[in-house]
Each structure stands twice: as structure tokens, then as C-alpha cells.
Amino acid sequence: MPHVFLCYDENDTGLIEDIVARLRIAGFSDTYDSVAISRQADWPTAVEQAIGNSFAVIILLTPEAISNPLIVYARGFARADRVPIIPVLYRDGVDSSWLGSNYIDLTEQANIKVPDLSEIIAAVRRTYDQFAGAVPETPSAPANKGDNQPALGRENGSSDFFSQTPGINDILRDHEIVDPEPSREFLSPQSDDPTLKIWLNESLNKLQNGDTRERIDAARALGDLRDSVAIDALLKALTDFSIQVRKAATASLGHIKNPRAIPGLVEVLESPESDSELRETAALALGNIGHVDGIAPLQQALNHDGEMFVRISAARALGMIGDPSASSVLSGVIRGARYNRLRRAAVLALGEIGNAAAIQDLLSAISDDDEEVRRDAALMIIKLWGPRALNQSLLHYDWRVREAAAWALGETRSPDVVPQLVEMLGDEDRVVRQSAVWALGSIGDALAVPDLLQRLELDRNARVLWLTIWALGNIADPTAIPALSQMLIDDDEGMREAAAKALGKIAxxxxxxxxxxxxxxxxxxxxxxxxxxxxxxxxxxxxxxxxxxxxxxxxxxxxxxxxxxxxxxxxxxxxxxxxxxxxxxxxxxx
Missing domain, CATH: 1.25.10.10 (Leucine-rich Repeat Variant)
Incomplete structure (x- = not known):
């Protein structure tokens, strides 16, 4: 299968890992990574090769990402090569020329660790179906070169990216790319579109009579259309001899979100003949439907399924349903599960449910042996009860608890937590100081600059110093220029490099x-x-x-x-x- 190319800023690695995991569940296991490519000396060539082997480019849009030369270059090359781009807005402050008229907006979910990624996965599926030729073009897509229809994802008369970015035309000319045109970005299907009705009927026919590849594509297409007419056909496909068809049908029933599919999905989840990936997909489909009838079978899977990833998917699904009746079983997993990833999934699910009685379990989870569990527990506490609910954790005797709390405060990206974090800059433990500095840099509020400058002068830990330089660059307050300029002559070449980059951000x-x-x-x-x-x-x-x-x-x-x-x-x-x-x-x- 061709690849998906993921473009993002290195500070958003956590979200990208979640996207990659969801892509794998959906069957898209091959990905390229802009951060990994950026470490190559000849990254422009590597970008071109990656895009040449990709059927879609996902760009996680943040102010940091759009100022990254590699991502600017990758976007320009993808558009010139007509590779579809799926723009995902993750933080505000991104110029509208990067968005087009169709983009996925995750800004309201950027402060939590568990954003809903289903829209991204659906967009990738649609893009792959178009790439593979399984889906007819909609009327708003350009037919052939020379037609007068607008490119998908752009409005008539909208300004062109290439005319707004100085030098990008010359870069493309150097690589013998002529006449750059916008790519097709994803389109959310509209159920009243007559072309989509034709698509629906064709997909139903292929699901019943097509070969294996056609049945897989048809099952996916029916899920993307989200039309309840397809439910009976998809339920029948749950017994298809091809496991890939069954998996696609299972996922699509979750996309349609009709409770009529619950009995069939429960049968898949509980069947000893279903492989673990199919049971995972069934659990997540029940979560997508979001009906309380899915709670009991999901609790059963969470407690008793023999595969850890099925149990993780069951925990996530319970969080997606969001009913408080699942809180007790999730709390039991947090307290007693052997696997770190399972405890983490339970913490996130409990946070999604938002039951007030869960605060003690989440506070206990901040002391978990696993770093990710601690951090996610702190995030969920902030989400449910606000940053002040972590005040006692910031004073905890265990440095690991203090570190998790500081990190979670940074993930809020809220200037309101700066005073709490400034207090942590003098912590006796270097790892806690590192998290506090990182958090202040991530928030980017100039209120922290005087304290960070003091830390740059007083701290003796190399990692704290490096992060302080990075934080000052991220905040981009010109008052930091003298101190950063002094770091350009530091004995450590890593500090000098970081200082130069920080001064570039201040600009x-x-x-x-x-x-x-x-x-x-x-x-x-x-x-x-x-x-x-x-x-x-x-x-x-x-x-x-x-x-x-x-x-x-x-x-x-x-x-x-x-x-x-x-x-x-x-x-x-x-x-x-x-x-x-x-x-x-x-x-x-x-």
C-alpha cells in the first residue's frame, strides 16, 4: 500500500503517535514522518521521494509547523505533484492560506491528550479510495486538466499559496516542477448529492457481488457515506469469508453510528472466531455509536479478553460512550491492571466520562509507576476540575508526581497557569525543572521571561539550560536577545546551536x-x-x-x-x- 506522509512540528509528536496508531487500526500501516526526514542532510530529496510514494499528505497545522522550511517545502511539492493534502488545524495562529475551504479543526481539542481522530481517518480513507480508483469523483472535483471546475478544497478566486510564499516558485523551478497547481484536498460527502446516491448504490452492489478488493473498498465507502440504508448490507458482510471485508464492514458500522448495528458488533466482539484486530475494531465501533447498550459487552471485554489491545480498545470505547456507569470498572483497571498501556487507556476513558467521583482514582494514578499514566492522569484532572486541582500534586514528595503535574500544566497552553509553573523553576529535582521550563516555553507567555532568564543564569543542568534557551525562543520576546546572544559563545556547541535557533524564532x-x-x-x-x-x-x-x-x-x-x-x-x-x-x-x- 502507498504511504501517508505526516508533516508536523516536533512538539506535537504525541498526537502524531495517536494518529499513526489509528491509521494502523484502519489498515494504513505505511507512513513517512517529517521530523525523521528533517534529520537527513539532503532532506529536500528525501521529501520528494516520500511524496512520490504517498497517496496523501497530512499536515498538522500550528504556528510552529508553518514556519518550518521542510513543511513549507513539502506542501509546495505535494501541491505541485497533485498529491492530496489533508490539513488539520491543531492550534490557532495559522494563516488562512494554509487551510483552504475544507480542513479538520482540532483547536478545541488541542489542550487534551485524547482528541477525536475519526475525521482524520475518514479523510484518509476517502483519499485512498480516490487514489485506488474505487470512488467516482464528485461534481466539485476537477475532471480533467483544462476543465473549468475548481479544485477540490479551494474556493473560486482564492489566493494561491505559491504567489504568497516568497521563493517557493524558484525552489520548485530548481526541481523542474512547472505550473504548480493545487491538489485535491478531502471532501466531506453530502448525503443529498445525487452523485453520492449513485456511489451508494454502486457500493452496495459491489459489496454483494464484487471481488475481495471491491468488497473491501465498498465496505469502506459505505462507512464514509454514513447512510443508514447501508446497515443491513454491512451487517451481512460481518460474515464475509474475507477477514479484511469483515474488518472494513465492522469499522463502517461504527462510522454510521446507528444503534441497529449493536447486536452484530457485539457478536463480533464476543466471538472466539474473531481475530484480535477484528475485536479491536468492533470495540471502537461500539464506542463510535455511543449507545449505552454497548457498555456491558465492552466492560466484559475490558475485564476478560485475552488480548491487551482489545482491552485497550474496550476502555477507549467506554470513554467514547461517556456513561458514568462504566466508571467503576475503569477505576478497577487503573488500580489493578498489569499493563501500563491498559491503565493509561482507562485513565483517559475515565477523564472522558468526567464522573466527579473519579477524582480520587485519577489523583492516585498520578503516582503510577508509568510516566505516561501519570501525565495523562494529570491532564484529565485539569480537564475536569481545572489547573488548581493539581496544586497539591505540585508539592508532592515524589518528584515524578511533580513532574507529571508540571508537564500537564504546559499541555493546557493557558497563560493562567504560568504563576504555578514559575514556582516550579526552583524545584530541587532537575527533571521537574525541565518539565516546568518546557511547559512555560510551550505556553509562550512573556510573563515567564524574567524567571527563565534567571534560570539561564543560575541553573547548572545542561538539559534545563537547553530547554530554557528553547523556551525563550518559543516565547519570542526581544528582551531575551542579549542573554541568548551570550549563549552563542558558550563552550557547549549544542547550547550555541539552540541559541541561534531561538534568535531565529524571535526574528x-x-x-x-x-x-x-x-x-x-x-x-x-x-x-x-x-x-x-x-x-x-x-x-x-x-x-x-x-x-x-x-x-x-x-x-x-x-x-x-x-x-x-x-x-x-x-x-x-x-x-x-x-x-x-x-x-x-x-x-x-x-
Whole structure:
């Protein structure tokens, strides 16, 4: 199967892991990862290869992600290569040109650890069906090149991304990509669309009479259409000889969300002939339907199924249903389950249910031996009772509890918790201080800058210092420039690199002189490259001149980074300097 390419900022790894897990359950096991690709020296080539092997690109949109050169490049290349893009808005502050008219909005769920990912998975399914040729195009999709219909996911007359991003046309031209056009982004089907009615009838026919591949595709398509007319056909498909057809039908019944499907799904969940993945899918389908009739069989599976992942899916499903009657069995799992991942699933489910009586179990879970369980318990407490409910945990004798509480406060992204976190900066344990610093940087409120600057001066732990530099860059307050400039001459090359990146995020003209000095005097190429990339983020007339000098550096990687930076700046002056340099040098010298 072709791949899904995941583009995101490294701070959102946790959500991406959840998306990957859901994609695997849905049958999409092959993925590319923008953060992993960014570690490769020749990442533009790696991006092109990944997109060439992908049928869809998911972009997790945050202010940090859209300023990432790799993600900017990947989006441009995907659109030029007509690879469908599924935009997922995860945090506010993203320019509307990145969204199009169809996007998935997770902003209201960004402060919790368990957002509903079903819409993303459904969009991937639809995209794959179109890629595989199983689904006819809707009237709003472009038919053939030259037709006058608008591209899917864009409005007539909307501004084009390529005209708004300086330098992107030149990057694409360098790779012999001509006439970039927008890709098809996903479309949410509308049940009153006559074309979709035809699609529905064709899918019903294929589910009954098609070959195995056609039956699988038809079962998935019927779930995406979410039409109750398909229920009987999908219930019949639960006995299909192909397990893949049964799995697709099971998942689709969950998408349709009609309680009529519950008895059939319960039979799949309880059948000894169902394999573990099929039982997982049945459990999640019952959760999607959200009816109380699914609670008893899910509780039975949670307590007695022999496969851990089925039990995890049962816990998640109980959380999705959200009925308080499931709280006691989930609390029992938190207290007594052997497997960390199962306890974690129970914590998240209990948080989703929101039963007030669960606070003691969640407070106890903050002392769990597993870090993820502790952190998720803290998150659920904040979700249900607010940040102040963690005040006692911030004073707990066990550093692990304090760390989990600090981390969870950071996940809220709320300026209201900054005073609580500032108090944690002086904690005796380095790991607690690390979490507090990370949390303040994630929130990005300038109120924390004086205390972070003090931590930069006083702390002796390297990881705390590195995170403090990162946090100051994320907050992007120009008052931090003098302290960060001083870190550019630190003995540790990692600190110097982090300081350069932080100054690039602040992007203030006052950072130009120290970054220039680093580019010209630094002897570690990766620090030079960080300073070059940082400088390219600053709008200042000196920048192009400084980067033009850096094109003559003796290190090839430094020269290549400088060339890319000038390309991204994209002003006539920058392109002229780059072309002059290319004209003077052979390919080997470049």
C-alpha cells in the first residue's frame, strides 16, 4: 500500500503517535514522518521521494509547523505533484492560506491528550479510495486538466499559496516542477448529492457481488457515506469469508453510528472466531455509536479478553460512550491492571466520562509507576476540575508526581497557569525543572521571561539550560536577545546551536549582529547552519549581504544551507546574489 506522509512540528509528536496508531487500526500501516526526514542532510530529496510514494499528505497545522522550511517545502511539492493534502488545524495562529475551504479543526481539542481522530481517518480513507480508483469523483472535483471546475478544497478566486510564499516558485523551478497547481484536498460527502446516491448504490452492489478488493473498498465507502440504508448490507458482510471485508464492514458500522448495528458488533466482539484486530475494531465501533447498550459487552471485554489491545480498545470505547456507569470498572483497571498501556487507556476513558467521583482514582494514578499514566492522569484532572486541582500534586514528595503535574500544566497552553509553573523553576529535582521550563516555553507567555532568564543564569543542568534557551525562543520576546546572544559563545556547541535557533524564532533585527558573528567565526558547521537559517527569518536589509558572504564558506553543507536560505527569502536581491554565485561556481564547488 502507498504511504501517508505526516508533516508536523516536533512538539506535537504525541498526537502524531495517536494518529499513526489509528491509521494502523484502519489498515494504513505505511507512513513517512517529517521530523525523521528533517534529520537527513539532503532532506529536500528525501521529501520528494516520500511524496512520490504517498497517496496523501497530512499536515498538522500550528504556528510552529508553518514556519518550518521542510513543511513549507513539502506542501509546495505535494501541491505541485497533485498529491492530496489533508490539513488539520491543531492550534490557532495559522494563516488562512494554509487551510483552504475544507480542513479538520482540532483547536478545541488541542489542550487534551485524547482528541477525536475519526475525521482524520475518514479523510484518509476517502483519499485512498480516490487514489485506488474505487470512488467516482464528485461534481466539485476537477475532471480533467483544462476543465473549468475548481479544485477540490479551494474556493473560486482564492489566493494561491505559491504567489504568497516568497521563493517557493524558484525552489520548485530548481526541481523542474512547472505550473504548480493545487491538489485535491478531502471532501466531506453530502448525503443529498445525487452523485453520492449513485456511489451508494454502486457500493452496495459491489459489496454483494464484487471481488475481495471491491468488497473491501465498498465496505469502506459505505462507512464514509454514513447512510443508514447501508446497515443491513454491512451487517451481512460481518460474515464475509474475507477477514479484511469483515474488518472494513465492522469499522463502517461504527462510522454510521446507528444503534441497529449493536447486536452484530457485539457478536463480533464476543466471538472466539474473531481475530484480535477484528475485536479491536468492533470495540471502537461500539464506542463510535455511543449507545449505552454497548457498555456491558465492552466492560466484559475490558475485564476478560485475552488480548491487551482489545482491552485497550474496550476502555477507549467506554470513554467514547461517556456513561458514568462504566466508571467503576475503569477505576478497577487503573488500580489493578498489569499493563501500563491498559491503565493509561482507562485513565483517559475515565477523564472522558468526567464522573466527579473519579477524582480520587485519577489523583492516585498520578503516582503510577508509568510516566505516561501519570501525565495523562494529570491532564484529565485539569480537564475536569481545572489547573488548581493539581496544586497539591505540585508539592508532592515524589518528584515524578511533580513532574507529571508540571508537564500537564504546559499541555493546557493557558497563560493562567504560568504563576504555578514559575514556582516550579526552583524545584530541587532537575527533571521537574525541565518539565516546568518546557511547559512555560510551550505556553509562550512573556510573563515567564524574567524567571527563565534567571534560570539561564543560575541553573547548572545542561538539559534545563537547553530547554530554557528553547523556551525563550518559543516565547519570542526581544528582551531575551542579549542573554541568548551570550549563549552563542558558550563552550557547549549544542547550547550555541539552540541559541541561534531561538534568535531565529524571535526574528528581531537586534539579533542580526550576534548571528553574523556566529556565521563568520563559528568552527562547527551545524552551529553556522543554525545561525544562517535563523538569520533568514529576520527582515533586515543586512541579511542578504551577510548570507552572500556565507556562500563562500569552505564547508559545502554551510554553502548549501545558505543557498536554500536565500532561495526561501526569495527577494530579487537574494535571488540575484544566489544566481551570481551559481554562475561563478561549478556544480562540484556548489
Amino acid at each position: 528581531h533585527p537586534n539579533a542580526v549582529p550576534p548571528l553574523r558573528a556566529t556565521i563568520l567565526n563559528e568552527f562547527i558547521p551545524k552551529v553556522q547552519m543554525a545561525a544562517i537559517e535563523a538569520l533568514s527569518q529576520i527582515h533586515d536589509p543586512q541579511v542578504v549581504q551577510i548570507l552572500t558572504q556565507a556562500l563562500e564558506d569552505e564547508n559545502a553543507e554551510v554553502r548549501q544551507t545558505t543557498a536554500r536560505s536565500l532561495q526561501m527569502i526569495g527577494t530579487p536581491e537574494a535571488i540575484e546574489a544566489l544566481n551570481r554565485w551559481r554562475g561563478r561556481n561549478s556544480r562540484d564547488q556548489i
